[in-house]
Amino acid sequence: MTEFMQNSAYAGVTISLISYALGSWLKKKFGFGFFNPLLISIVVTILVLVSCNVSYETYNEGAKYLSWLLTPSTVCLAIPLYEEWELLKKNAKAVILGVFSGVITSLITVFVLSKMMGLSHENYVTLLPKSITTAIGMGVSEELGGYVTITVAVIVITGVIGNILGEFICKIFRIHEPISKGLALGTAAHAIGTAKAMELGDVEGAMSSLSIAVAGVFTVVLASLFASFM
Amino acid sequence: MKYLRQFLIILAVSLIGEILKAVLPLPIPASIYGMVLMFILLLTGVIKLGQVRETGRFLIEIMPVMFIPAGVGLMSSWNVLQPVLLPVSVITVITIFTVMGATGLISQTIIKMDGKESK
Numbered sequence: 001m002t003e004f005m006q007n008s009a010y011a012g013v014t015i016s017l018i019s020y021a022l023g024s025w026l027k028k029k030f031g032f033g034f035f036n037p038l039l040i041s042i043v044v045t046i047l048v049l050v051s052c053n054v055s056y057e058t059y060n061e062g063a064k065y066l067s068w069l070l071t072p073s074t075v076c077l078a079i080p081l082y083e084e085w086e087l088l089k090k091n092a093k094a095v096i097l098g099v100f101s102g103v104i105t106s107l108i109t110v111f112v113l114s115k116m117m118g119l120s121h122e123n124y125v126t127l128l129p130k131s132i133t134t135a136i137g138m139g140v141s142e143e144l145g146g147y148v149t150i151t152v153a154v155i156v157i158t159g160v161i162g163n164i165l166g167e168f169i170c171k172i173f174r175i176h177e178p179i180s181k182g183l184a185l186g187t188a189a190h191a192i193g194t195a196k197a198m199e200l201g202d203v204e205g206a207m208s209s210l211s212i213a214v215a216g217v218f219t220v221v222l223a224s225l226f227a228s229f230m
Numbered sequence: 231m232k233y234l235r236q237f238l239i240i241l242a243v244s245l246i247g248e249i250l251k252a253v254l255p256l257p258i259p260a261s262i263y264g265m266v267l268m269f270i271l272l273l274t275g276v277i278k279l280g281q282v283r284e285t286g287r288f289l290i291e292i293m294p295v296m297f298i299p300a301g302v303g304l305m306s307s308w309n310v311l312q313p314v315l316l317p318v319s320v321i322t323v324i325t326i327f328t329v330m331g332a333t334g335l336i337s338q339t340i341i342k343m344d345g346k347e348s349k
Contacts, residue, residue: 020295049305059302066296067296076286076290078266082269082272094341098333106325109329123314127322149303160301161322162326173330175335177338180334180335189330198291209265
């Protein structure tokens, strides 16, 4: 069985999808944020792979086709954006200023905390692009000389936590406006946060996918400036 | 056939995004070029909503699944992450709160102010 797992191109992905489905079912049944299907799937898959001694490379033989779909799917985020275009135009000022302040806040928070905790320059620039989408964040981290693998990990964890805590954080800060909820989720937790925003509603989803692109561009421009601070 | 045709259009736009990334020297990924391009094509009516809608909706719906491989990749970057785990975790969690708070509250204030002005 273990030996079979170590060579199968389908076993790993099947386990990922089964545990994702299980997570969705648990979430529906208990409606509790911790039962995040993505998180459950990642944890279960890692546990199974490690206990069966399957390497990530073997797993990725099959799983890379899931990642392959990411580019066309990101392209499709333009569809809800187009459908909500009128709403977006009407609120252009809120969108641009809201996302801009989020990006600045992200960079400042990372800077201040890195300084306080005495992180090295490499670790600091690794974390700078943590709030934006993996594809852009990897590019920024590489450009600035960070550890790209950690950047990817931190981006994914940020997304998952944003996805789980998003609704709760909106409640603490009393963010009721659907537009603002979407912007906050997309700016803080990129595409994984957007998945949450899509669940909340079409307006939230469209605003969130818009902010992925806007936040990504702002961060590309500002991260190199912030990198020179420490 | 409808879904295949829709998927073909989406892939073609992704391909052009990839070409733009290869040609332009900016650190912007192919998917973002593709997304902007798709948006422009929809806005100008070159692509009609009905030509991509169902397949697009489906892809967006199953999007979280596509992040599983990257997340599972944590198992291979674990040894690099482990020594800085505590500061990295603290920064990761706090940033989510500050960024969501700033973005949400500032945009909400602007929306409310604009709403009052127009009344």
